Structure formats: C-alpha cells, structure tokens
Amino acid sequence: MKWSWRIGRIAGIAIRVHVTFPLFLLWIGLRDGQGATAAAFAVGAMLALFTIVLLHELGHALMARRFGIATRDITLLPIGGLARLERMPREPRQELLIALAGPAVNLLLALGFGALLIATGGPRSLVEFDLLRRLGAPAVGHVILAELVAVNVGLILFNLLPAFPMDGGRVLRALLAMWSQDHLVATRRATLVGRLFAAAFVAYGLFASAPNLVLIGLFVWLAGSGEASAVATEAALERTRVAQFMMTEFRTVDPADPLGAVADLVIAGAQQDFPVLADGVYVGMLGRADLVRGLREGGADATVATAMATRGPVVTVTDHPEAALAALHDAGGRAVAVLRDGTVAGLLTTENLAEYLLLRRSVT
Ligand SMILES: [Zn+2]
Known part of the structure; x- marks a missing residue:
C-alpha cells in the first residue's frame, strides 16, 4: 500500500x-x-x-x-x-x-x-x-x-x-x-x-x-x-475461449517462399508473424525477429524454412485465456497458432489478447 x-x-x-x-x-x-x-x-x-x-x-x-x-x-x-x-x-x-x-x-x-x-x-x-x-x-x-x-x-x-x-x-x-x-x-x-x-x-x-x-x-x-x-x-x-479473441484475418506462408516475399507482406500489411503451412499442415511460425535474422544471414532469396521456428506452442480454439497466456509466454515473442481440427484457424498475439481484455472491460 x-x-x-x-x-x-x-x-x-x-x-x-x-x-x-x-x-x-x-x-x-x-x-x-x-x-x-x-x-x-x-x-x-x-x-x-x-x-x-x-x-x-x-x-x-x-x-x-x-x-x-x-x-x-x-x-x-x-x-x-x-x-x-x-x-x-x-x-x-x-x-x-x-x-x-x-x-x-x-x-x-x-x-x-x-x-x-x-x-x-x-x-x-x-x-x-x-x-x-x-x-x-x-x-x-x-x-x-x-x-x-x-x-x-x-x-x-x-x-x-x-x-x-x-x-x-x-x-x-x-x-x-x-x-x-x-x-x-x-x-x-x-x-x-x-x-x-x-x-x-x-x-x-x-x-x-x-x-x-x-x-x-x-x-x-x-x-x-x-x-x-x-x-x-x-x-x-x-x-471465454480463444476463438473469441484470436485474429482470423491473416496470411500464411509456405516453407519454400523466399524471405524477400514475406518482407513485402510485412510492409504491405499489419501482420508481423506468419504461420508456415506445408501442404495445408502447420509446420512452424515465422516471427518478425526470425525474418530479420533470416534476411541478414541469408538475404532475400533464403527460404522461410531456413528462418522459421519449427517447434512452438499452439493452442486450440476451445482453450481458455490462461492457456493462451501461457502459450504466448512460451512463444518467446512470436505469435501463437490457433488450431481447429488440426488446421490453423487463427493467430494469437500478446497485443490482441491485451486489446480484447481492454475492450471487454470498457463494455462491461
Ligand atoms: Zn476482520
């Protein structure tokens, strides 16, 4: 006090x-x-x-x-x-x-x-x-x-x-x-x-x-x-379930995509982190820091596969906010993929969880 x-x-x-x-x-x-x-x-x-x-x-x-x-x-x-x-x-x-x-x-x-x-x-x-x-x-x-x-x-x-x-x-x-x-x-x-x-x-x-x-x-x-x-x-x-506050409008990238193309996506939109899908299956996350490091080390032609984080936490649409917080904590600054029946249905960042809590507070 x-x-x-x-x-x-x-x-x-x-x-x-x-x-x-x-x-x-x-x-x-x-x-x-x-x-x-x-x-x-x-x-x-x-x-x-x-x-x-x-x-x-x-x-x-x-x-x-x-x-x-x-x-x-x-x-x-x-x-x-x-x-x-x-x-x-x-x-x-x-x-x-x-x-x-x-x-x-x-x-x-x-x-x-x-x-x-x-x-x-x-x-x-x-x-x-x-x-x-x-x-x-x-x-x-x-x-x-x-x-x-x-x-x-x-x-x-x-x-x-x-x-x-x-x-x-x-x-x-x-x-x-x-x-x-x-x-x-x-x-x-x-x-x-x-x-x-x-x-x-x-x-x-x-x-x-x-x-x-x-x-x-x-x-x-x-x-x-x-x-x-x-x-x-x-x-x-x-x-509350994760489905209520996840980002549903997002782009995904392919492991074979060049990092230069992803950099163009970052500049063109607001998205900073990209789920990586190989033939529709979630294989990893390319965070902003991963992209910067990949570009510095391998240049614009290096592929997403060389820079992405392959092992990261995921949550499902029916998880509670506490699980989301724990996953975001483990993700080391990257976004977390939200899965529904094994496919990526959404994207979760610390900012959009904070924003959800803030908006919810002002409504009630
Ligand atoms: Zn007392």
Whole structure:
C-alpha cells in the first residue's frame, strides 16, 4: 500500500503502518482540553486498540495460511487493519473460516481479559461494574480490563455486520455461495447488502459527526465494488475461449517462399508473424525477429524454412485465456497458432489478447 512504512514482521508477514496512523495518534494526543496524563492515556488506549486490531488481522492471515494462501502484508490504518491476502479462496468453507478467524481472536481476548478481571477480584457483571463506577470506586486496573473486554466485544459485533467486504459480509457471501453454488451471484448479493450498510455508515457518520464511520462506509463501498468487478471479470474469463479473441484475418506462408516475399507482406500489411503451412499442415511460425535474422544471414532469396521456428506452442480454439497466456509466454515473442481440427484457424498475439481484455472491460 502506498504511503505506508514497514514496522516489522510477525510470522513472516510484513506489518505496515499507514502514514495517516501516526498523524491520527498525534491528533488524539494534541486535542485541546486534556492534560499531559490524559493525552498519554488516550494515545496508550489507541495503541492498545490497534494491537488488538493487529491480532485480529493475524487471525485472518494465519487461517488463510492453513489453506495455502499467503498474506502479502497487514497494514494498520486509522479506520482499522487490512490483511492483504494473495488471493481470495474460491471454496466457501475456506472463506467462511478465514473471515471468522479474526473475530474469533477477539472472542479469545475478551474471554481472557474477562477471566483476568474476575481472577483479580474485579466486578463479575456489568451491573456490578456500573454500580462501582457510579460510586467512583472501581480500581484503575479493573477499569482498563473492563474496557479491553468491551473493545473486543465491540470489534466482534462491528466486524460481523454483513457489510461485504467486512468479515460479516464475507461470511454472508460464503453462506450464499454454499447455498446457491454460484460464486458470482453470491458476490453480487453480498455486495448489494454491503452497499446498503456502506450508505448507512456514511449517513450515520455525517449525522453523528463520526468521520471514522464515513471513511469506513466509503471503504466498504469502494472495496466491495472493486472485489465484485474482479469476480465478474474472472467469471467472464472462465467462459471465454480463444476463438473469441484470436485474429482470423491473416496470411500464411509456405516453407519454400523466399524471405524477400514475406518482407513485402510485412510492409504491405499489419501482420508481423506468419504461420508456415506445408501442404495445408502447420509446420512452424515465422516471427518478425526470425525474418530479420533470416534476411541478414541469408538475404532475400533464403527460404522461410531456413528462418522459421519449427517447434512452438499452439493452442486450440476451445482453450481458455490462461492457456493462451501461457502459450504466448512460451512463444518467446512470436505469435501463437490457433488450431481447429488440426488446421490453423487463427493467430494469437500478446497485443490482441491485451486489446480484447481492454475492450471487454470498457463494455462491461
Ligand atoms: Zn476482520
């Protein structure tokens, strides 16, 4: 994430702090009307809160690791923490467990601090605590422990709101995906619910002048929309076949053709790479670099056969875009022949795959 510093590494995961975070602490500390002790206490409380948020994010990251998903980094922002997983699991059960692992950490912390509160002779119930507070009698240590319990319970409740992509929203998507067996439909529905919550956060944040809630609302809206469109693109790519984006207007050459004639074709048209057919059978590809080298070494009368690449990757019309990408990668800068029933039906270049993705993006 831009504008963030790495402050350390826990369990192999980089922990980053966004530049706005220390500014936020400064703002908390320098607010008017509080003495030095109160300011130090306020900053200490924020640091404690963000340690708890960090542990929550580590809960997500370590559960994801169990499913073989690495976490790029965890960034702390004034509005909370963000664990960037390398990818989102497609298995709903995995997404469910990863989403629940964060609040589960808060549950353990709340139980731990609560047990400590009771073990140290603190109040055993909210009613008792409230009574002590009214009498002005609770010990400072007990107040802090009670606040820690309250913060963790608050984080559980807030994170489990079904506002995709917050934890509760991920739980909702996972449940919808289990129920409908359709990742895309589940994502769309969860995003819709998430947007309702986002709008409510912003409206309430403005109404109650809580800037944090406005920022969280905007984040939920933008991050939810971003993830929904990524899922839509992925689903569209899964349905796409090479036949939809291959070049179908192209020239072929014969192994016996002189390179000079091919050079004329390059100059006359836009095509740079030529499939080589011997009696209609695909035998190799003559790339632009092959042509230049062949001309330099053998002159215009040298044949295509002397310069072409005979062993190159091919794809078929029914292959997926991923197969096309892999083949283009292996082709070493040359175009890739697309076969249908053994004959060349199309030509594939990095440019026309990129162009297809670009055009498709602007249509949807
Ligand atoms: Zn979380």
